[in-house]
Amino acid sequence: MAAYTPGTDAPTRIERLRRAQIINATIDLVAARGHAAASLSRIAAAAGVAKGTVIYHFVSRDAVLDAAYDHVLALLIEQVAAQVEDADPSRAPAVYVRAMIAHLSAHPAHARTLEQAGLAAAASGEPSRPPGRSRWEPLAQLIGEATSSSDPAPGPSDIRTAAILAGGMIDAVVREFLEDPAYDTAAAARAIIAVMGWDDPEDDR
Amino acid sequence: MAAYTPGTDAPTRIERLRRAQIINATIDLVAARGHAAASLSRIAAAAGVAKGTVIYHFVSRDAVLDAAYDHVLALLIEQVAAQVEDADPSRAPAVYVRAMIAHLSAHPAHARTLEQAGLAAAASGEPSRPPGRSRWEPLAQLIGEATSSSDPAPGPSDIRTAAILAGGMIDAVVREFLEDPAYDTAAAARAIIAVMGWDDPEDDR
DNA sequence: GTCTATAACCGGATAGAC
DNA sequence: GTCTATCCGGTTATAGAC
Numbered sequence: 339m340a341a342y343t344p345g346t347d348a349p350t351r352i353e354r355l356r357r358a359q360i361i362n363a364t365i366d367l368v369a370a371r372g373h374a375a376a377s378l379s380r381i382a383a384a385a386g387v388a389k390g391t392v393i394y395h396f397v398s399r400d401a402v403l404d405a406a407y408d409h410v411l412a413l414l415i416e417q418v419a420a421q422v423e424d425a426d427p428s429r430a431p432a433v434y435v436r437a438m439i440a441h442l443s444a445h446p447a448h449a450r451t452l453e454q455a456g457l458a459a460a461a462s463g464e465p466s467r468p469p470g471r472s473r474w475e476p477l478a479q480l481i482g483e484a485t486s487s488s489d490p491a492p493g494p495s496d497i498r499t500a501a502i503l504a505g506g507m508i509d510a511v512v513r514e515f516l517e518d519p520a521y522d523t524a525a526a527a528r529a530i531i532a533v534m535g536w537d538d539p540e541d542d543r
Numbered sequence: 544m545a546a547y548t549p550g551t552d553a554p555t556r557i558e559r560l561r562r563a564q565i566i567n568a569t570i571d572l573v574a575a576r577g578h579a580a581a582s583l584s585r586i587a588a589a590a591g592v593a594k595g596t597v598i599y600h601f602v603s604r605d606a607v608l609d610a611a612y613d614h615v616l617a618l619l620i621e622q623v624a625a626q627v628e629d630a631d632p633s634r635a636p637a638v639y640v641r642a643m644i645a646h647l648s649a650h651p652a653h654a655r656t657l658e659q660a661g662l663a664a665a666a667s668g669e670p671s672r673p674p675g676r677s678r679w680e681p682l683a684q685l686i687g688e689a690t691s692s693s694d695p696a697p698g699p700s701d702i703r704t705a706a707i708l709a710g711g712m713i714d715a716v717v718r719e720f721l722e723d724p725a726y727d728t729a730a731a732a733r734a735i736i737a738v739m740g741w742d743d744p745e746d747d748r
Numbered sequence: 749g750t751c752t753a754t755a756a757c758c759g760g761a762t763a764g765a766c
Numbered sequence: 767g768t769c770t771a772t773c774c775g776g777t778t779a780t781a782g783a784c
Contacts, residue, residue, distance in 0.1 A: 352767090353767090356767090371666060371667070372662075372663070372665070372666020372667065373579075373666065374578075374579040374663075374666065375666065375667075377758080377759065377760085378759075378760060378761085379758085379759080379760090387768075387769090388768065388769050388770075389760085389761085389769090389770095390761090390762090390763095390767095390768070390769060390770080391767075391768055391769075393760085393761065393762090394767070394768075395767095398760075398761075399759090399760065399761090450665070453662065453665065454662065454665075454666065457577075457658065457659065457662035458577070458579075460577070460655070460658065460659075461576060461577020461578065461579065461580065461659065462576070462577065462580075472719060472722065472723075493738060494734040494737065494738065496730070496734070499730070499731055499734050500734075502712075502715050502716060502719050502731070503712045503715060503716070503731075503734060503735060503738065505715055506711040506712045506713075506714055506715020506716070506718075507707075507708045507711045507712060507715075508711075509711055509714070509715065510707050510708060510710055510711020510712075510714065511707060511708070511711070513711075514677060514707050517677065518677075525701070525704070526704055526707070526708075529699040529701070529704050529705075529708060530708060532699065533698060533699065533708065533738045533739065533740075534738065535738075557749090558749090561749085582776080582777065582778085583777070583778060583779085584776080584777075584778095592750075592751090593750065593751050593752075594751090594752095594778085594779085595749095595750070595751060595752080595779090595780090596749075596750055596751075598778085598779065598780090599749070599750075600749095603778075603779080604777090604778065604779090
């Protein structure tokens with residue numbers, strides 16, 4: 339058999355613990371100092387292990403960062419998907435907006451990390467997705483399903499543009515919150531839903 | 544007198560040319576490969592000069608990047624301000640949105656560079672501005688002046704939030720354009736103005 | 749003014765002791 | 767599994783020749 343390569347097979351052990359430990363340290367480090375400053379030595383120091391240990395559990399520095407970014411992204415998607423799934427389709431877009439903002443406000447370090455991840459990706463010419471598959475495609479999907487049920491399609495008639503605009507507002511609200519933690523993100527979420535003309539789950543009582 | 548320090552005093556000569564040459568090369572480099580990849584040697588190579596030359600005209604690598612970022616920002620502000628100034632106050636917000644998107648669409652490299660500049664700044668904990676002075680403060684100003692003249696204040700009643708949301712949409716539209724140059728930014732600008740419920744200069748004919 | 753050469757440093761990654 | 771030691775490459779910045 340080939341040599342043991344951690345991460346590819348069943349991690350059956352404290353391996354998972356070490357990996358989690360390193361990943362969490364990396365997330366905090368990136369959130370605090372940025373992608374570029376998250377060097378191997380700093381990651382190791384933050385996690386309380388040696389450089390060699392980090393490269394034993396992961397393949398390279400890039401692999402550590404990728405794993406960290408995948409992790410925060412997976413958590414975000416899981417959270418949002420759970421709330422969107424058991425919601426009336428006509429209200430799914432509003433739920434999406436609230437869930438997104440709530441999660442990122444609750445985990446500022448994750449928000450900052452995702453910000454850095456996106457920019458690092460934009461830097462190294464990475465056309466990771468074929469044209470059309472933009473970051474807000476899932477949201478566009480929800481908008482499409484919502485407007486097909488309720489007749490008077492609100493907001494911009496172009497679904498892609500609607501998703502892009504709503505997504506941009508979400509980003510902006512989260513960014514503002516990161517700079518000013520006193521900013522009322524719940525009110526901002528309400529404002530987004532209002533300008534988009536969407537059904538608001540919190541309206542009916 | 545003290546030694547001559549370029550940039551601080553009258554640049555009286557081909558100094559300005561060299562500086563401009565280096566700055567432009569830096570802008571393209573950052574746009575293409577990102578902030579982190581814009582090393583001194585790469586900047587020098589891109590500008591067609593030696594490393595020493597770069598550090599002669601600027602103090603350090605960071606100074607070069609700062610100068611480049613200041614430059615693209617100054618151009619953007621100049622362009623937008625010119626269009627906003629000779630516009631009816633009630634339509635200033637719409638003009639701002641269009642000017643911003645038009646300029647950044649016309650100069651994608653500048654848009655990418657500003658993106659990288661922002662992220663690099665977010666990384667090194669740089670509270671460059673006291674709380675409240677957000678990036679969209681000028682826009683908030685325009686919105687305030689516009690709504691004080693026309694009675695039925697459109698969009699979110701909170702001016703700060705209105706500016707943040709509109710700004711976020713501008714960012715999102717530009718980002719989308721960078722990924723898909725076929726994206727219709729003029730239509731997107733119209734959509735932004737529509738959802739905000741603003742007076743549109745292109746409406747009356 | 750511009751360049752070459754060099755100093756001092758820090759980055760990632762490997763080898764191997766324990 | 768985890769660590770230390772080491773190597774190599776690339777980085778900024780300086781010194782000084784031209």
